[in-house]
Amino acid sequence: MAYYGPLAVGQYLPGESFLHRLDPRTKILWTLLWMGALFAVDRAAGYGLFLLFLLIALVLGRIPLDALGRGIRPLLYLILFTVLFNLFATPGEPLLRLGPLALTRAGLVAAGLVSARLLLLIAGASVLTLTTAPLALADGIESLLRPWSRLGLPAHELAMMMSIALRFIPTLLEETERIMKAQKARGVDFESGNLLQRARSLVPILVPLFVSAFRRADELAIAMEARGYEGGKGRTHLRELSFGRADLLWVVVSLVWLVGTAIWQ
Amino acid sequence: MSRGIILEEVEFAYASGPAIPPGGEDEGRMAVRGISGEIPPGQFLVLIGPNGSGKSTLARLLNGLLTPTRGSVRVDGLDTRDPRDLREIRRRVGMVFQNPDNQLVASTVEEDVAFGPENLGIPQPELGRRVRSALARVGMAGYEKAQTHTLSGGQKQRVAIAGVLAMEPEVLVLDEPTSLLDPVGRHEIVNTVTELHRSLGITVIWITHSMEEACRAERVWLLGGGRLWADGPPAEVLSRTDLLERWGLRSPAAVAVTRGLRAAGVSLPTGIITGDELVAELAARFPAGLAIRAGEGTAGAPCESGVATGRVAAGEGKAGGSGPIIRAEHLGHVYAEPGGRRVVALEDVSFTVQPGERIAVVGATGSGKSTLVQHLNGLLFPTSGGLVVFDYAFGELAKGVRRPPKDQGLRKLRGRVGLVFQFPEDQLFAETVAEDVAFGPRNLGLDEDEVARRVRQALAQVGMEAELIAGRSPLSLSGGERRRVALAGVLAMEPEVLVLDEPTVGLDPQGREALIGLLDNLASDGRHTLVAVTHDMDLVARLTSRVLVLSAGRLVFDGTPRALFATVDQEKMSEWGLVPPEPVALMAELRRRGFPVRSDCLTVAEATAEIVRALEAGRELV
Numbered sequence: 001m002a003y004y005g006p007l008a009v010g011q012y013l014p015g016e017s018f019l020h021r022l023d024p025r026t027k028i029l030w031t032l033l034w035m036g037a038l039f040a041v042d043r044a045a046g047y048g049l050f051l052l053f054l055l056i057a058l059v060l061g062r063i064p065l066d067a068l069g070r071g072i073r074p075l076l077y078l079i080l081f082t083v084l085f086n087l088f089a090t091p092g093e094p095l096l097r098l099g100p101l102a103l104t105r106a107g108l109v110a111a112g113l114v115s116a117r118l119l120l121l122i123a124g125a126s127v128l129t130l131t132t133a134p135l136a137l138a139d140g141i142e143s144l145l146r147p148w149s150r151l152g153l154p155a156h157e158l159a160m161m162m163s164i165a166l167r168f169i170p171t172l173l174e175e176t177e178r179i180m181k182a183q184k185a186r187g188v189d190f191e192s193g194n195l196l197q198r199a200r201s202l203v204p205i206l207v208p209l210f211v212s213a214f215r216r217a218d219e220l221a222i223a224m225e226a227r228g229y230e231g232g233k234g235r236t237h238l239r240e241l242s243f244g245r246a247d248l249l250w251v252v253v254s255l256v257w258l259v260g261t262a263i264w265q
Numbered sequence: 266m267s268r269g270i271i272l273e274e275v276e277f278a279y280a281s282g283p284a285i286p287p288g289g290e291d292e293g294r295m296a297v298r299g300i301s302g303e304i305p306p307g308q309f310l311v312l313i314g315p316n317g318s319g320k321s322t323l324a325r326l327l328n329g330l331l332t333p334t335r336g337s338v339r340v341d342g343l344d345t346r347d348p349r350d351l352r353e354i355r356r357r358v359g360m361v362f363q364n365p366d367n368q369l370v371a372s373t374v375e376e377d378v379a380f381g382p383e384n385l386g387i388p389q390p391e392l393g394r395r396v397r398s399a400l401a402r403v404g405m406a407g408y409e410k411a412q413t414h415t416l417s418g419g420q421k422q423r424v425a426i427a428g429v430l431a432m433e434p435e436v437l438v439l440d441e442p443t444s445l446l447d448p449v450g451r452h453e454i455v456n457t458v459t460e461l462h463r464s465l466g467i468t469v470i471w472i473t474h475s476m477e478e479a480c481r482a483e484r485v486w487l488l489g490g491g492r493l494w495a496d497g498p499p500a501e502v503l504s505r506t507d508l509l510e511r512w513g514l515r516s517p518a519a520v521a522v523t524r525g526l527r528a529a530g531v532s533l534p535t536g537i538i539t540g541d542e543l544v545a546e547l548a549a550r551f552p553a554g555l556a557i558r559a560g561e562g563t564a565g566a567p568c569e570s571g572v573a574t575g576r577v578a579a580g581e582g583k584a585g586g587s588g589p590i591i592r593a594e595h596l597g598h599v600y601a602e603p604g605g606r607r608v609v610a611l612e613d614v615s616f617t618v619q620p621g622e623r624i625a626v627v628g629a630t631g632s633g634k635s636t637l638v639q640h641l642n643g644l645l646f647p648t649s650g651g652l653v654v655f656d657y658a659f660g661e662l663a664k665g666v667r668r669p670p671k672d673q674g675l676r677k678l679r680g681r682v683g684l685v686f687q688f689p690e691d692q693l694f695a696e697t698v699a700e701d702v703a704f705g706p707r708n709l710g711l712d713e714d715e716v717a718r719r720v721r722q723a724l725a726q727v728g729m730e731a732e733l734i735a736g737r738s739p740l741s742l743s744g745g746e747r748r749r750v751a752l753a754g755v756l757a758m759e760p761e762v763l764v765l766d767e768p769t770v771g772l773d774p775q776g777r778e779a780l781i782g783l784l785d786n787l788a789s790d791g792r793h794t795l796v797a798v799t800h801d802m803d804l805v806a807r808l809t810s811r812v813l814v815l816s817a818g819r820l821v822f823d824g825t826p827r828a829l830f831a832t833v834d835q836e837k838m839s840e841w842g843l844v845p846p847e848p849v850a851l852m853a854e855l856r857r858r859g860f861p862v863r864s865d866c867l868t869v870a871e872a873t874a875e876i877v878r879a880l881e882a883g884r885e886l887v
Contacts, residue, residue, distance in 0.1 A: 014410060135376050167372045170414040175691075181644050182692040185684040186754060187708030189672040204704065207694035211740065216367045223368035226330055226360040227428060228352055228384040236388050238379035238396065 011071060011126070012133050018246065019061035019131040024140030026247040027128050030254050034124040037258040038117060046265035047116045053257055054123055061131045071126035072119065079118050086111035134166040136239060143241055156232030164220070172213065179208050269468070270304040270327060270358075270436065274336035277322055296322040298491035299336070304470065306435065309462050311479045311499070312472045314488035315513045316743065316773040320472045323488065324440045327470065328358035341435070356385060359429030363441040365421035374400070374416075374424050375409040381432040399427040402465075403457050417630065419450025423457055430461070436468040437461065444474060445771055447630045447800050448844040455481065474773050476517040477847070479503060480539050487512065500536035513775035518847030518869050519543045525873030531880060540851040548858050551880060589617035590762065590794065591641065594662060595650030598636050598818075610636040612818045613650065620761070623788050623795040625805040625826070628815035629842025634798045635687075637815065638764045641796070642682040643675040655681055655761075680709050683760030687767045689751030690744060698724070698742075698750050699735035705758040716757075723757035724750075727783055745776030749783070756787075762794040763787065769801050781808055802846045806830070806867035816841045831865030848872035 019027070034050075041047060058068070072079075088098075092106030129137070142159030149155040183204045184190065190201055277297040297319045304310055312320045325331040326338050329345035340357055343350040359381075362368045371377035378396045387395065400406050403423040413421065422442055429437060439458065443451040455478060462469045471478065479485055485502040487495040489512040495502045503509070506516045506524065515521075523537045532550070537543050598611040611633045618624065626634045639645040640652055643659070651662030657678045658664070686692065695701035699720050706716045724731045727749040739747055748768075755763070768784065769777045785808055788795045799805060805812060805826050812829050814822035821841065822829060830849040838845060845853070848866055852875065855862050862879045866872040 134372055163371065167370065167413065170412075171366050178686060179692050181639065182684075182686040182689065184644060184672060185642055185679055185686070186692075186705040187676050187679050187758065189676065189708070191672045204692070204694045208692050211694075212691055219362065219364060219367035220370070222325075222330060223360070223362055224370060224380075226328060226355060226362075227370075227381040228355045228432065229380070230352065230384065234386045235383050236386050236392060237383060238376060238389070238392055240389060 011067070011129055013063065013067055013130045014133075015062055015131070017060060017062040017131065019057065019063075019127070021246065022131075022250055023241050023243050023247045024132050024136040025144055025241060025243065026250055027132050028137070028140050028144060030250065031124055031128040033254055033258055035121060037262040038120055038124070040262035041117075041265055042113060043265045044113070044116075046261050047113070047120065049257070049261045049265075050120050053254075054120065054127070057127050061127060063127065063130050067130055068123055068126055071130070072122050075118075075122055079115055082118060083111045083115050086114050135163050138163040138166070139237065139239060139241060156235075160232070168213075168216065171216075172209070175212060176205065176209060179205050268341050269306045269308075270341075271339045272300055272302050272304075272326075272336070273339075275300045275323075275326060275333045275338055276335040277319075277326060277331060278334050279322075296491055297326065297333075300488075300491075300493050301336075302486070302493065302496065304436075304468065306468055307462075307466045309469045309481070309483045310471070311482035311485045312470065312488055313474070313476075313479055313485060313514060315775050316745070317490075318488040318512065319491040320488050321440050322491075324360065324438050324470065324472060327436070327438055328360055329354045330360075352385070356432050357434055358436040358438060359432055359434035361422065361425045361429060361437070361439045361442050363444055365418055365425060365445070368425050369413045369421060369428075372412055372414070373409075374405065374411045374413060377413055377424055378427045378431050381428050385432060395431045395433070396427075399431040400424075402430055402461065403427045404453075417450060418446045419453035422446065422450065422454050426454075426457060426461075434467070436470060438470045438472075440472045441474065442471075443478065447842070449629060449842055451475075452844075474514075476503060476515065477539075480517060487514075500538050503538045504535055513773070513778075515774055515778075518872075519851065521869040522848070522851065522873050522876070525869065526876060529873070529877045531877065540847060540854055543851065544854045544858055547855065547860065547876070551860075551883065588619075590620050590655055591616075591618035592653045592662075593617070593640075593650070594652070596637075596640065596647050596652050596660070597649035598633070598640070598645060599648045609818055611815075614815075614818075614820045615650075616813060616820060616823055618762075618794060618796070620794055621788075621791050622811055623809040624797070625809040625812045626796060626798045626815065627800070627802075627805060627812060627841075627843060632815040632842065633818040634815055635766055636818075638684065638766060638796060638798055641762065641764055642679045642684050643670065644684070654678060676709060680705075680758045681760055682762040682764060683755035683758055685752055685755050685763070685765045685768065687770065688748075689755075690739075690747035693739040693747060693751055693754075696738060697736050698739055699731070701739055701750065702754045702757050705754055709758060719757040719759065720753075723753040726756050726787065727753045728779065729753070745772055745779065748772065748776070748780070752780075752783075761792070762796065764796040764798075766798045767801075768797060768799065769804055784808055802844060802849075806846045806849075814841055814843070826867060827865045830867065831863075 038050065041050065057063075058065070087103055087107045088101045090104055090107035090110045092104035094102035094104055095108070096103040132140070138159040141162065142155050145153055145155035145158065180190070188201050188204060190198070193201070275297055276295070276299055279294040279296060300323065312323065314320050322331065326333055326345070327340070329338075329351045332338075332346045338345045340354050343354050345351070345354055369377050370380045375396050378399055379392060382392050382395050396409070397406070400409065403426050405420065405423050405427060408416070408420070408424075413424065416424065426437070437458070443454050446454065458469055458471065459481060461467055471482065473479060480499050480503065482499050485495070485497065485499045486493055487502055487508065494512070495505060495508060503517055504520055506520065509516050517538050519540045519542065520538055523533055523543055527533055533543075533546055537546060594615050596611055596614040597609070600608040600610055602608060614637065626637060628634050636645060640647065640659070641654055643654075643657065647660030649660070651658065651660035653659070653662050655678065657675075693701050695704060702720045702723055703716050706719045711719070720735070721731045724734065729746070729749060734742075734750075739750055742750065765784070769780055772780060781804055784795065784797070787793050788808070795809070797804065797809060809826060812822065812824065812826050813820060814829065822833065830845050835853070846867060848869055848871065849864070852862050852864050852866050852872055855876070856864055860876075860879060861882070862875050866875050
């Protein structure tokens with residue numbers, strides 16, 4: 001019961017690096033900037049500059065390459081599909097024919113660029129989630145959204161929902177595993193049968209999971225109330241966000257580098 | 266302003282649906298029916314009572330989570346019905362709940378402990394100081410950045426307590442804080458709270474089913490049916506065996522032994538509730554008993570009585586059953602975690618099981634118990650060594666087979682080896698009890714007539730009337746009933762081996778007794794082999810005839826419960842994470858004090874008889 005499967009969301013790597021110590025708002029804005037600029041770039045040279053910046057970020061965040069790989073792995077099929085699609089569906093001078101499909105030089109280039117873009121996109125998001133604790137992330141989002149709360153946007157509630165969801169993901173994963181095993185022990189076959197049969201075999205897992213999630217939600221709500229929770233008003237924060245010199249430096253460097261790359265290429 | 270908590274004629278009824286009939290409460294939903302009392306500051310009060318007695322409701326009335334439908338609750342003079350005082354009342358009266366997973370709000374320890382004071386608007390740096398000091402008080406300093414989901418049950422509960430302490434409360438209410446924990450976790454929580462009470466003078470209101478915990482209180486309230494039946498020091502309340510039994514509670518073992526001794530003519534005072542008190546009394550009254558050195562006086566017959574121990578001899582259980590039904594040879598299991606870390610859960614475990622045996626698998630949390638039993642029906646496969654269960658061979662014993670079989674090929678085995686998981690009630694999913702129980706048999710591909718027969722039979726086996734209950738929704742049943750329905754769902758597959766993972770955890774004493782009785786019946790018919798994974802040593806002593814002890818994935822003991830408790834010393838037992846049953850601990854303490862009693866007495870009856878024998882033998886010698 002103490003063993004967990006891969007936790008795709010909780011991929012935060014605890015640490016004290018330069019990137020770890022940045023204000024979460026800085027990193028969220030950096031990621032948005034990274035993604036935006038990335039979509040403006042469509043040349044190899046531009047991607048090269050992004051890659052260089054990524055490497056600097058990895059060093060500054062002390063992020064090992066395999067941690068980055070773990071974030072990319074779940075999306076491998078998507079990338080593969082996009083690459084194949086681009087390889088064969090781009091019109092141009094055929095290099096190789098496979099039946100009705102033609103591999104073109106233009107396709108090769110497009111596939112390379114699109115996979116570079118996707119990989120850089122995921123890597124940029126991973127830099128954020130690997131160096132920012134989920135709760136800090138929630139705090140950052142809350143703080144960035146706060147100006148809009150006057151317009152009715154429930155910034156505190158959204159952040160609280162997010163942090164509670166993050167807190168319960170490992171618990172629910174563990175529970176899913178337990179219920180799956182319990183139903184297997186009662187003779188459920190999750191491994192064979194057609195699509196409909198497989199879908200039906202999920203009912204004995206999903207129903208107990210929902211029932212238990214509702215019970216947990218109920219108990220948690222009572223526990224939160226008992227600890228004096230009455231919404232976001234008047235709450236203080238253990239981690240006060242502070243935008244410091246390092247943040248300013250990082251923002252300026254990123255702006256120059258990323259926006260510069262997008263305009264230059 | 267009067268300090269402490271004052272309850273005046275408190276009644277509480279849960280609203281049934283949106284509307285309560287005007288002019289009266291729904292009788293069936295009355296949870297608290299007129300409780301009055303005063304809890305002065307600094308008291309250690311324990312609430313006992315069966316499920317449904319109103320304990321949890323009362324706890325929630327104390328900090329305004331619920332407000333009385335009649336009467337009043339005042340905390341230091343503040344009325345819980347006044348919404349303006351609620352925040353202050355909740356600061357003063359902190360609550361810790363039963364399930365550690367469902368009360369931690371944050372992903373890291375320090376953020377969780379900070380949650381309460383954050384709600385109170387405590388600014389930095391006071392906030393950080395409170396978090397650090399609260400964690401230090403519960404012995405969790407250094408865990409500030411730890412992820413809450415990676416902690417043990419006992420650690421999670423200590424974080425929950427720290428979360429309350431950080432609000433600097435005057436009263437700490439704990440609603441069954443230990444009932445879902447293993448013995449190590451229980452110990453941690455009991456010690457932590459006792460220490461807080463001693464050093465901070467905080468009021469403690471502790472709800473429990475455990476009599477050992479109740480013995481530590483200054484005052485005990487016995488609740489039943491929403492009323493207060495007894496109020497007094499533990500020595501008084503816990504000695505009232507008749508009243509306890511009326512509410513389905515068992516008196517502490519020391520009380521039962523004392524009663525037996527008094528009935529046998531041994532003169533002892535009333536009010537003895539702990540083993541230590543009993544030993545002290547006996548030592549004071551029978552110094553002659555001490556004259557004989559331990560070991561010389563052990564000539565008496567071995568402790569024996571009608572307990573299950575040894576009742577079904579190996580191999581007798583099943584007609585035509587010859588040879589073992591389970592054979593593990595150097596069985597090992599290694600979990601591969603993401604990131605390449607390997608966790609050795611089982612290592613070099615060898616044993617055989619004959620049909621009809623009653624086996625307990627015990628050991629500390631994380632010792633590999635659950636991993637081991639999940640091999641028995643092919644949910645897990647050996648990563649080294651091998652295993653044969655009936656005619657299914659796995660690992661190195663499966664010659665010529667490379668790949669482990671799939672679910673489909675394992676169905677028959679899973680029908681023959683029924684595995685009841687921890688909290689099996691959580692796996693119920695169908696709309697009616699009958700449908701749920703029928704799920705297993707249908708998966709085995711049986712025809713509908715046979716399925717219907719098995720549903721009726723299985724419900725009868727767990728002591729439920731099929732006619733009354735088959736059409737009800739599992740969600741409408743009580744926790745104990747749901748657990749029995751889940752057990753029926755496995756029994757309906759007519760397994761020859763019944764494996765249970767922590768069958769009694771989280772049940773109240775009544776539900777626990779019912780379950781143990783039911784398992785005893787099942788095993789007594791000789792058609793079932795029983796394998797129970799448990800921390801409940803009383804269950805081990807009463808239900809099983811053989812114990813497998815796992816420690817860090819290795820099999821370190823294989824023998825009878827009697828041999829385990831009589832021959833293994835205390836140090837080894839704690840190293841293995843085991844706490845002997847009360848009678849065993851009592852006898853061990855008597856021996857340590859020089860009384861010539863045998864150490865292998867497992868039950869209250871055995872212990873009583875043995876003390877009487879030793880005293881008589883001592884008298885003859887004097």
